[in-house]
Amino acid sequence: MEVTPEIKQNRQTEFMKLLPLTLQLAGLSIADPARPFTPDQIEGRAMSIRMAYKAARALVKDIGENGV
Numbered sequence: 574m575e576v577t578p579e580i581k582q583n584r585q586t587e588f589m590k591l592l593p594l595t596l597q598l599a600g601l602s603i604a605d606p607a608r609p610f611t612p613d614q615i616e617g618r619a620m621s622i623r624m625a626y627k628a629a630r631a632l633v634k635d636i637g638e639n640g641v
Contacts, residue, residue: 591629599625 588595599621604610610618 587630588626591626591633594629594632595622595626598628 599618601618601621
């Protein structure tokens with residue numbers, strides 16, 4: 574199945590809508606501008622955000638199907 578531009582746009586919109594919840598679930602601290610993250614730290618944080626996004630999507634889907 575080819576991913577159409579419309580599907581890509583919908584996925585990006587969904588991600589942006591879930592971003593506040595995702596970041597809360599990831600529990601990441603704010604970076605200190607005087608101490609930037611290393612590439613490995615950035616990758617670790619990105620992995621945390623990916624996992625938190627999957628959890629946020631699952632939570633919203635569950636609420637939609639079963640209520641709170």
